[in-house]
Structures are given as structure tokens and as C-alpha cells.
Amino acid sequence: MQWLYLAIADIFEIVVAIAAGKAEGFKNRKWTGITLVSGALGTYFLSRALLTFDVGVGYAIWTSIAGVGITVLGVLLFGQHLNWRKALGIVVIIAGVVGLQLSGAA
Amino acid sequence: MSHTDRSSANSWLMLLLAGVFEVGYALSVGGSHGFTRLSWSLVAVVFFLLTLWALSVALRTIDVSIGYAVWAGIGAAGAALLGPVFFDETLTAVQALWLGVIIIGVVWLKLADRPENTPEPATRPQDTEGLVSGPKEAHGAQR
Numbered sequence: 710m711q712w713l714y715l716a717i718a719d720i721f722e723i724v725v726a727i728a729a730g731k732a733e734g735f736k737n738r739k740w741t742g743i744t745l746v747s748g749a750l751g752t753y754f755l756s757r758a759l760l761t762f763d764v765g766v767g768y769a770i771w772t773s774i775a776g777v778g779i780t781v782l783g784v785l786l787f788g789q790h791l792n793w794r795k796a797l798g799i800v801v802i803i804a805g806v807v808g809l810q811l812s813g814a815a
Numbered sequence: 816m817s818h819t820d821r822s823s824a825n826s827w828l829m830l831l832l833a834g835v836f837e838v839g840y841a842l843s844v845g846g847s848h849g850f851t852r853l854s855w856s857l858v859a860v861v862f863f864l865l866t867l868w869a870l871s872v873a874l875r876t877i878d879v880s881i882g883y884a885v886w887a888g889i890g891a892a893g894a895a896l897l898g899p900v901f902f903d904e905t906l907t908a909v910q911a912l913w914l915g916v917i918i919i920g921v922v923w924l925k926l927a928d929r930p931e932n933t934p935e936p937a938t939r940p941q942d943t944e945g946l947v948s949g950p951k952e953a954h955g956a957q958r
Contacts, residue, residue, distance in 0.1 A: 734871060748863060756844045756859075763904040764845035765895030769914050772891055773921045780928055798924030805917030812909045 711761035714754045715771055721751030722775040723782065766809060773802045826876040833869035834889025840866050841894035842901055884925035891918045 724747040732740040759767045777799050783789040840862035846855035874882045895914045899906045906914075 729867070729871070734875070744867070748867070752840075752844055752859065752863060753850060756847050756849050759845040760849050763906075763910075764841055764898035764902060765891075765904070765906065765914060766898075766910065767845070768841040768894040769891045769917045769921075772887055773917045773924075776887065776921050776924050780924060783928070792927070794927035795924060798920050798927050801920030801923060802917055805913050805915075805920055808916060809910065809913040812913060 711758045711767070714758035715762070715767065715774070718751045718754035718758060718771055719775045719778060721747045721754065722771065723778045725751060726775065726779050727782075770806050770809070773806065777802055823876060826873050829869050830873035830877055830882055830885055831889070833866050833873055834886050834893070836862050836866035836869055837886060837890035838893030838897060841890060842897060845898065845902065878929075880925055880927075880929045883928075884922045887925055888918055888922045891921060 725744055728740045728743040728747060731737065732744050735741045735744075755767070755771055758771070761767075762770070780789075780791075780795050780799065784791045784795075840859060843855050843859035843862055846852065847859050848855070850856045850859075870882070870886055873886075891914070895906060895911070895918075898904050
């Protein structure tokens, strides 16, 4: 269940990243509102996940998977290129998360 | 010149502060126990707003990908190191190793996520102009 909570929290965090970029230093009310609401919902689901995960472990997985999601969406939706640097970063993060999980720490 | 240096130093200070706020956010969200504890929950909300504000101020002058990399790195490392201090948690060597891998991956990914189609201008004419004409002040973070 904690993985599901973390996944939901990640979706909201990705929305936060996109919305904060469009909020123009929080002058744009609509995108600022979306940033704050998504941030609140993401935070709530992160807190549910952290009932099971240790804080450091849950937070690191949450923020790193959000980073992967933002990069992948940038490639799929916003026409950015997937260069070897980004691909390597994604592989390293996934290896770290899987390693944590297999070692029984997550 | 010194004006620009100072505003740049201020931006980096603000970025470090944003990282510290993010650690506070992570710890208080964990301490809120699914937002069932009022005091931790309120602290979490305050840290959430502070980290968002400080990061947005810092990113007015610092390159976004570098800013995000530093901020995310401080947040994740801080949460991992301070979690066992504040809560009944243990950080084993194996855990620390894999967390280190994840944090390196996050920092690397943020650094790699630079916009490709905007090459940096080699020399910006207004900079040299400012040096020569002197009193024409750059307004630092105030974009």
C-alpha cells in the first residue's frame, strides 16, 4: 500500500513541477492555485507513505521518481530529447530504488 | 560588479536555505503521521510554503537545472541523515549505500535536464557596457 501512496504522491509532485514553472513567480493565479493544491495533495499522500517507509528512504524514492517522471514527460510531451546523460540518471535512480527494495530497506 | 557578486551570493544563500527548508518539510511530513498530529502538520505546511518561496527566489538568478540539483540533493541527503535523529529509525550501511546511489542519480538527472536549444551567449554586450559606463546598475534578482 505504501508504494501506491508514493506513486499517487509522485503524480501530484510532477504536476507541481509543471504548474510551478507556468506560475511565473506565482503571479499567475490559476497556475499558482494548481501548484498549491497539487502540492497539498502530494504532501498528504507522501505522509501516508511515510507511515510505513522511513523518512529518508520514502522521501528519496519519492523525489527521485518524480524527477524521472518529469524527465520522461519532458521527452514524451514537451519535445525534449532523451540524451545519454538523462538516460544514465534514470538508470542510476531506478537501480538505487530497486537496490533499496531488494536489500529490504524499503 | 560588487553588486552583482553580492546578489549572486544572496541567491546561493537562498538556495541553501531552500534545501534546509526542504529537509524540514520531509521530516515534518514524516512526523505528522499521515497528518494526524496537528503541530507537525502545521510545521509541514509552513515548510512547504517556505521551500517553494525560497527556491523560486533563488531560481530567478541561478540556472534552473543547477538550482534543482543542489536543492534536491540537500533535501534527500538531509532527510536520510536526520531521519534517525528525530525518529525511531535506523540508517544501516546498506540503506545508506543505496540512498547514496539514488541521491547521485537525482543530482545527475537534474544537471542533465538542461534546455538544449538555448546555447549560452558567448559575451553579453550589456555586461561590458556596464563595466565601462559604471553607474548603470543591474537590478540583481529583481527581474
